[in-house]
Amino acid sequence: MSKLEQSIARAQEYLARFKDKPLLHLIDGKADAGTGTTFETLSPIDNSPLAKVARGTGAEIDKAAKAAKRAFLSWRKTTGEQRRELMHKIADAIEARAEEIAFVECMDTGQPIRYMSKAALRGAENFRFYADRAPQAADGLSLPTDTHLNYTRRAPIGPVGVITPWNMPFMLSTWKIAPALAAGCTVVHKPAEWSPLTAALLAEIALEAGLPAGVLNVVHGYGEDAGRALTEHPDIKAIGFVGETTTGSAIMAQGSQTLKRVHFELGGKNPVIVFADADLDRALDAVLFMIYSLNGERCTSSSRALVHASIYKEFAEKAAERVKKIKLGHPLDPATEIGPLIHPRHVAKVLSFADAAKQEGATIAAGGGASSLGQNYVEPTLFTGAHNNMKIAQEEIFGPVLTMIPFADEQEALSIANDVRYGLTAYIWTRDVGRAHRVAQAVEAGMVWVNSENVRHLPAPFGGVKSSGIGRDGGDYSFDFYMETKNIAIALGDHKISRLGV
Numbered sequence: 094m095s096k097l098e099q100s101i102a103r104a105q106e107y108l109a110r111f112k113d114k115p116l117l118h119l120i121d122g123k124a125d126a127g128t129g130t131t132f133e134t135l136s137p138i139d140n141s142p143l144a145k146v147a148r149g150t151g152a153e154i155d156k157a158a159k160a161a162k163r164a165f166l167s168w169r170k171t172t173g174e175q176r177r178e179l180m181h182k183i184a185d186a187i188e189a190r191a192e193e194i195a196f197v198e199c200m201d202t203g204q205p206i207r208y209m210s211k212a213a214l215r216g217a218e219n220f221r222f223y224a225d226r227a228p229q230a231a232d233g234l235s236l237p238t239d240t241h242l243n244y245t246r247r248a249p250i251g252p253v254g255v256i257t258p259w260n261m262p263f264m265l266s267t268w269k270i271a272p273a274l275a276a277g278c279t280v281v282h283k284p285a286e287w288s289p290l291t292a293a294l295l296a297e298i299a300l301e302a303g304l305p306a307g308v309l310n311v312v313h314g315y316g317e318d319a320g321r322a323l324t325e326h327p328d329i330k331a332i333g334f335v336g337e338t339t340t341g342s343a344i345m346a347q348g349s350q351t352l353k354r355v356h357f358e359l360g361g362k363n364p365v366i367v368f369a370d371a372d373l374d375r376a377l378d379a380v381l382f383m384i385y386s387l388n389g390e391r392c393t394s395s396s397r398a399l400v401h402a403s404i405y406k407e408f409a410e411k412a413a414e415r416v417k418k419i420k421l422g423h424p425l426d427p428a429t430e431i432g433p434l435i436h437p438r439h440v441a442k443v444l445s446f447a448d449a450a451k452q453e454g455a456t457i458a459a460g461g462g463a464s465s466l467g468q469n470y471v472e473p474t475l476f477t478g479a480h481n482n483m484k485i486a487q488e489e490i491f492g493p494v495l496t497m498i499p500f501a502d503e504q505e506a507l508s509i510a511n512d513v514r515y516g517l518t519a520y521i522w523t524r525d526v527g528r529a530h531r532v533a534q535a536v537e538a539g540m541v542w543v544n545s546e547n548v549r550h551l552p553a554p555f556g557g558v559k560s561s562g563i564g565r566d567g568g569d570y571s572f573d574f575y576m577e578t579k580n581i582a583i584a585l586g587d588h589k590i591s592r593l594g595v
Contacts, residue, residue, distance in 0.1 A: 122306025137203030149314030164307030173228030249277030
């Protein structure tokens with residue numbers, strides 16, 4: 094038996110539990126079948142059913158929100174030290190089940206094991222990072238004046254809703270849920286219907302580690318019913334959402350009647366700007382990694398490569414040569430660099446951009462079609478000879494597709510980079526220190542990496558501008574979202590008070 098066959102057999106052992114009975118909601122610490130209605134989640138590898146999943150409605154969301162509200166009364170009173178200890182136990186349990194999480198995630202999302210093997214470890218790291226911040230979560234500032242001592246304190250906002258996407262679902266769930274728990278909030282989690290399995294593993298792990306019932310609830314379902322019910326529920330004080338921009342806009346509207354606080358990490362059409370003086374070998378490595386890794390299904394992908402005209406032809410030729418050699422395959426094969434995309438509907442969307450590229454006069458330098466490996470396999474694709482008014486340069490594709498655009502000078506590079514509705518990340522390659530700072534400060538993006546791919550630093554703010562989001566994750570920035578800040582002013586003496594009606 095080959096190593097791949099062994100991995101597939103192992104994955105099937107982990108998935109067997111989902112075939113025996115439907116995957117249920119977790120509400121108030123108990124499995125809940127809800128109405129009994131289910132939907133199927135499919136394996137991107139061959140579109141075969143992986144599990145039947147309970148389909149939540151407003152009734153299940155209401156039940157979960159009320160459980161979170163009850164649990165909040167006691168959870169908010171736990172000390173930061175108690176939360177820290179419990180969250181470290183959760184992290185330990187995540188690490189102990191790292192292989193299971195990775196294999197299930199691969200089969201549920203199509204992401205290659207070379208990336209998902211670290212998904213659990215990154216999730217555990219998120220829990221440890223916020224566990225260690227929990228004791229200081231309520232800390233504020235001392236802001237004295239001559240007459241008053243002002244000081245601030247932070248308090249958890251209350252039960253919150255977390256809606257996570259189908260790409261990298263486990264890691265992104267921990268990225269949202271861990272700071273909420275550290276802050277003292279309780280959570281109702283609605284995972285994406287296309288990849289719900291590891292959300293169930295996370296909730297199971299947390300419960301077994303000792304997280305009190307009702308602190309973390311999971312309701313499966315579709316956005317139009319379970320998702321909408323969550324965003325409209327009056328007991329839910331905030332919504333943290335990672336996903337597509339149009340959905341974020343709908344969530345904002347749905348939450349407006351209850352004045353919900355929202356945190357959105359949305360879409361991107363991120364530029365990577367390569368100047369002629371850059372280390373071109375390293376730049377090419379980074380450009381290709383940031384668009385073709387994780388199947389291109391990542392919000393921070395460098396989906397537009399803006400390359401100086403003097404090096405454009407050579408850079409594009411080298412890129413095309415490399416792209417044609419990228420290995421597609423089964424996600425559990427360690428040699429696989431791109432696996433199947435998440436769902437046939439998404440595949441159709443991604444493939445449609447090749448037709449758009451042809452109609453608009455761009456060149457398909459590599460790929461552009463479906464692979465013979467299976468229905469959800471898409472060839473890594475490179476569009477060259479593009480300009481920024483094309484559909485392929487303006488719309489988020491969210492697949493292994495790179496659009497390469499030439500520019501004449503620094504000003505034109507910035508003009509092209511900023512001429513989209515998105516503003517999540519930007520990447521700059523140059524040896525000119527002054528130019529690096531000028532462009533980094535002028536580009537419209539929430540995060541900028543210079544001479545680097547996306548390398549996350551957990552204390553740093555993470556988020557976008559324009560249609561790429563609202564708010565920031567990371568470090569104490571997450572506590573700004575999950576907590577309310579209160580100012581307390583104590584008079585230091587007999588300051589003068591104006592008198593009326595004397």
